[in-house]
Amino acid sequence: MIRVLLLFLMAMLVAIALLLKTKAKGIAQVAGSEQAKISIEKLFKSFSISLIILAILGLVFVYFNSKATALIYIAIIMLTSAFYSISLAKQIDSK
Numbered sequence: 501m502i503r504v505l506l507l508f509l510m511a512m513l514v515a516i517a518l519l520l521k522t523k524a525k526g527i528a529q530v531a532g533s534e535q536a537k538i539s540i541e542k543l544f545k546s547f548s549i550s551l552i553i554l555a556i557l558g559l560v561f562v563y564f565n566s567k568a569t570a571l572i573y574i575a576i577i578m579l580t581s582a583f584y585s586i587s588l589a590k591q592i593d594s595k
Contacts, residue, residue, distance in 0.1 A: 502566070506558055507558075514551070517555070521545060543587055551580075
Protein backbone atom coordinates (compact mmCIF):
# COMPACT_ATOMS: atom_id res chain seq x y z
CA MET A 501 0.00 0.00 0.00
CA ILE A 502 2.84 2.37 0.82
CA ARG A 503 4.43 1.69 -2.56
CA VAL A 504 1.22 2.53 -4.39
CA LEU A 505 0.81 5.78 -2.50
CA LEU A 506 4.43 6.79 -3.08
CA LEU A 507 4.11 6.01 -6.78
CA PHE A 508 0.97 8.16 -6.88
CA LEU A 509 2.85 10.95 -5.11
CA MET A 510 5.72 10.70 -7.57
CA ALA A 511 3.29 10.89 -10.49
CA MET A 512 1.74 14.01 -8.97
CA LEU A 513 5.19 15.58 -8.54
CA VAL A 514 6.01 14.98 -12.19
CA ALA A 515 2.64 16.36 -13.31
CA ILE A 516 3.10 19.52 -11.22
CA ALA A 517 6.67 19.91 -12.48
CA LEU A 518 5.59 19.66 -16.10
CA LEU A 519 2.75 22.11 -15.50
CA LEU A 520 5.11 24.62 -13.88
CA LYS A 521 7.68 24.19 -16.62
CA THR A 522 5.18 24.79 -19.42
CA LYS A 523 3.05 27.48 -17.75
CA ALA A 524 5.78 29.39 -15.88
CA LYS A 525 5.53 32.43 -18.13
CA GLY A 526 1.77 32.69 -17.76
CA ILE A 527 1.85 32.25 -14.00
CA ALA A 528 4.61 34.86 -13.65
CA GLN A 529 2.37 37.47 -15.31
CA VAL A 530 0.90 38.33 -11.90
CA ALA A 531 4.19 40.00 -10.96
CA GLY A 532 4.29 43.73 -11.48
CA SER A 533 7.64 44.62 -13.02
CA GLU A 534 9.43 42.87 -15.85
CA GLN A 535 12.39 42.03 -13.61
CA ALA A 536 10.06 40.35 -11.10
CA LYS A 537 8.44 38.32 -13.89
CA ILE A 538 11.80 37.03 -15.06
CA SER A 539 12.96 36.09 -11.56
CA ILE A 540 9.66 34.37 -10.73
CA GLU A 541 9.78 32.48 -14.02
CA LYS A 542 13.31 31.27 -13.19
CA LEU A 543 12.14 30.26 -9.72
CA PHE A 544 9.29 28.19 -11.17
CA LYS A 545 11.62 26.47 -13.60
CA SER A 546 14.11 25.60 -10.86
CA PHE A 547 11.25 24.36 -8.67
CA SER A 548 10.02 22.12 -11.49
CA ILE A 549 13.51 20.66 -11.87
CA SER A 550 13.72 19.98 -8.14
CA LEU A 551 10.30 18.30 -8.23
CA ILE A 552 11.47 15.98 -10.99
CA ILE A 553 14.60 15.17 -8.98
CA LEU A 554 12.43 14.44 -5.94
CA ALA A 555 10.23 12.16 -8.03
CA ILE A 556 13.30 10.23 -9.18
CA LEU A 557 14.57 10.12 -5.59
CA GLY A 558 11.21 8.62 -4.65
CA LEU A 559 12.13 5.45 -6.51
CA VAL A 560 14.77 4.81 -3.85
CA PHE A 561 12.20 5.26 -1.10
CA VAL A 562 9.72 2.97 -2.88
CA TYR A 563 12.36 0.24 -2.82
CA PHE A 564 12.61 0.35 1.00
CA ASN A 565 8.81 0.11 1.48
CA SER A 566 8.55 1.18 5.12
CA LYS A 567 6.53 3.83 6.88
CA ALA A 568 9.58 5.57 8.29
CA THR A 569 11.26 6.04 4.93
CA ALA A 570 7.97 7.16 3.38
CA LEU A 571 7.60 9.80 6.08
CA ILE A 572 11.18 10.95 5.54
CA TYR A 573 10.48 11.28 1.81
CA ILE A 574 7.31 13.27 2.45
CA ALA A 575 9.21 15.52 4.89
CA ILE A 576 11.87 16.19 2.24
CA ILE A 577 9.14 17.15 -0.24
CA MET A 578 7.51 19.45 2.30
CA LEU A 579 10.80 21.16 3.15
CA THR A 580 11.57 21.72 -0.53
CA SER A 581 8.12 23.15 -1.08
CA ALA A 582 8.47 25.43 1.94
CA PHE A 583 11.83 26.71 0.69
CA TYR A 584 10.42 27.62 -2.71
CA SER A 585 7.28 29.12 -1.18
CA ILE A 586 9.34 31.42 1.00
CA SER A 587 11.53 32.35 -1.96
CA LEU A 588 8.45 33.15 -4.04
CA ALA A 589 6.96 35.24 -1.25
CA LYS A 590 10.19 37.25 -0.96
CA GLN A 591 10.29 37.88 -4.71
CA ILE A 592 6.66 38.95 -4.84
CA ASP A 593 7.12 41.17 -1.80
CA SER A 594 10.22 42.85 -3.28
CA LYS A 595 8.39 44.09 -6.38
